[in-house]
Structures are given as structure tokens and as C-alpha cells.
Amino acid sequence: MKTALQIEDLTVKYGEFTALDKVSLAIQPHTTLGLVGESGSGKSTLARVIAGLIAPSDGQVLLGSQVLGKKRSREQHKDIQMIFQNPDSSLNPKHTIRQILSEGLLFHKVVDRAGVEQRCKELLDRVHLDERALGRYPHQFSGGQRQRIAIARALSVEPSVIIADEPTSALDVSVQRSMLELFSTLKSELNLTMLFISHDLGVIHAISDIVAVMKQGQLVEVNPKDQFFSRPETSYSRELLSAVPKMPISITTGGLS
Ligand SMILES: Nc1ncnc2c1ncn2[C@@H]1O[C@H](COP(=O)(O)OP(=O)(O)OP(=O)(O)O)[C@@H](O)[C@H]1O
Numbered sequence: 001m002k003t004a005l006q007i008e009d010l011t012v013k014y015g016e017f018t019a020l021d022k023v024s025l026a027i028q029p030h031t032t033l034g035l036v037g038e039s040g041s042g043k044s045t046l047a048r049v050i051a052g053l054i055a056p057s058d059g060q061v062l063l064g065s066q067v068l069g070k071k072r073s074r075e076q077h078k079d080i081q082m083i084f085q086n087p088d089s090s091l092n093p094k095h096t097i098r099q100i101l102s103e104g105l106l107f108h109k110v111v112d113r114a115g116v117e118q119r120c121k122e123l124l125d126r127v128h129l130d131e132r133a134l135g136r137y138p139h140q141f142s143g144g145q146r147q148r149i150a151i152a153r154a155l156s157v158e159p160s161v162i163i164a165d166e167p168t169s170a171l172d173v174s175v176q177r178s179m180l181e182l183f184s185t186l187k188s189e190l191n192l193t194m195l196f197i198s199h200d201l202g203v204i205h206a207i208s209d210i211v212a213v214m215k216q217g218q219l220v221e222v223n224p225k226d227q228f229f230s231r232p233e234t235s236y237s238r239e240l241l242s243a244v245p246k247m248p249i250s251i252t253t254g255g256l257s
Pocket residue numbers: 014017019037038039040041042043044045046199
């Protein structure tokens with residue numbers, strides 16, 4: 001099977017400081033790679049380079065067999081969508097949800113103009129929001145609902161890869177759980193390929209197929225989820241796991257419980 005996303009020797013320097021140090025990683029189609037690591041280890045930097053928001057100092061990102069250069073095409077931008085911790089950063093407060101969802105549909109010609117309204121309704125249905133949301137503005141929704149809108153917006157352009165950077169961290173615990181259930185459902189219904197970043201190992205356990213661990217700008221472990229949680233390979237991974245007194249979300253194989 002062809003690799004969905006591959007990164008090779010990615011290095012990012014902020015002045016003298018090396019935030020990413022020759023990071024190489026592959027994500028297979030229809031799998032979710034959970035990325036963990038302490039604060040400042042470089043997780044968001046990695047996400048931003050993959051999404052094309054910052055340019056690496058060295059190394060490259062490949063989507064399928066295409067190398068994504070510094071200047072990405074419209075299609076390449078569409079193909080990697082990012083969901084942020086705070087949905088407000090990606091939702092224009094002056095636009096209705098209809099405008100927010102239809103923008104990408106029209107720009108990338110996902111559907112023709114006549115099909116936009118129906119597709120917007122389908123997208124809201126996917127994220128379990130009522131179609132009456134279409135005429136409203138972001139501030140008229142709760143934080144969890146705004147995150148659902150951001151997810152619908154990311155899905156609207158039918159990307160090959162979704163990057164979710166701490167998408168549940170800003171939400172209340174009960175909302176976090178329903179958000180995670182939504183990600184889990186979308187993952188299986190849409191066969192998503194995802195890079196899912198979280199510092200919460202319960203979240204990572206719930207959503208990931210593969211777990212990658214970052215420390216000080218380097219990847220120190222990449223292993224199937226079950227292996228990572230039962231037989232962590234490095235002392236750093238063991239430290240991360242031992243810092244969690246009890247898994248905050250109980251999990252059964254294959255889903256949330
Ligand atoms: N624009 C920037 N200029 C200078 N240093 C930066 C910049 N962005 C990030 N850094 C530094 O790079 C390192 C990695 O940051 P990054 O945000 O990628 O870490 P992270 O693992 O996502 O952390 P967190 O979990 O706290 O979000 C940190 O030491 C951070 O201070």
C-alpha cells in the first residue's frame with residue numbers, strides 16, 4: 001500500500017534553536033498516527049511544516065509520491081487540512097456557517113454552485129449539528145460546537161490527510177469525550193488518514209493506530225498503539241506513561257468505552 005504521508009529528515013531552526021532535528025516519519029493511508037511528547041518537544045512545529053504553514057530549514061514532505069515544495073499548489077493545500085486547538089483561529093467571526101463551509105467547496109470546486117447548500121447540510125450532519133446552524137455566526141455556538149464546525153470545514157474539501165493539533169484540549173472534559181467519539185466515528189466512516197497531536201495519553205489511546213513520541217525535537221519511538229502502551233520502547237516513553245496515574249478515558253480495543 002502506498003504511504004499517504006512521508007516526511008524525510010525534517011529540520012526546523014528558529015534562529016540558533018533547533019525545534020525539529022531530522023525527523024522522519026511515514027503515515028499509512030487510513031491510519032491515525034498519535035503524536036505525543038512534552039510541551040515544547042516540537043509537535044506543533046512538525047504539524048505546521050506538514051501543513052505548509054512554515055517552511056523547514058531542511059528535509060522534505062511527500063504526499064503520496066509528490067514532494068511538497070516551499071510553494072504549494074492550490075490542490076496540495078487542499079489535500080492537507082489542519083484542525084487547531086482553538087477553532088476560533090480558523091473560523092471567520094463575520095461569516096455565517098454557510099459561508100464558512102461553502103468557501104472551500106466553491107474555491108476547490110468540490111461541488112458545483114447548485115450542490116453547495118445540500119453539501120453544507122451533509123457536512124453539518126456528519127458532525128452532528130443541525131442544519132439550522134447554516135445561517136448563524138460562530139459566536140452563537142459553544143466551544144465544542146465551534147470545533148465541530150471547524151472539523152466540518154476541514155472535511156469539506158475532502159483532504160487526503162487531516163492534522164488535528166490538540167483539538168480537544170481547550171474543551172471541558174465532557175465535551176472532550178464527545179469530540180473524541182466524533183473523531184472516532186469519522187475515522188471509521190470516512191477512512192481518514194490523520195496525524196493527531198495530544199499531550200493526553202488517554203486521548204491518544206482512544207484514537208491512534210500508531211503512536212509516535214517526540215522529545216526535544218526528535219522522534220524517539222514510533223510503534224503500534226498496543227505495543228506502545230504495553231511495552232514502551234524507550235525510558236522516555238515509560239516516563240510519560242508512568243506520569244499518568246490512571247487512563248482518563250477507559251478504552252476497549254477498537255473504540256471508546
Ligand atoms: N516562532 C517561533 N520562534 C521561536 N521559537 C519557537 C517558535 N515556535 C516554537 N518555538 C519553540 O520551538 C519549540 C517547539 O515548539 P512547539 O510549539 O512545536 O512544541 P509543542 O511540542 O507543540 O509544545 P506544546 O505541547 O506546548 O504545544 C519550543 O521550544 C518553542 O518555544
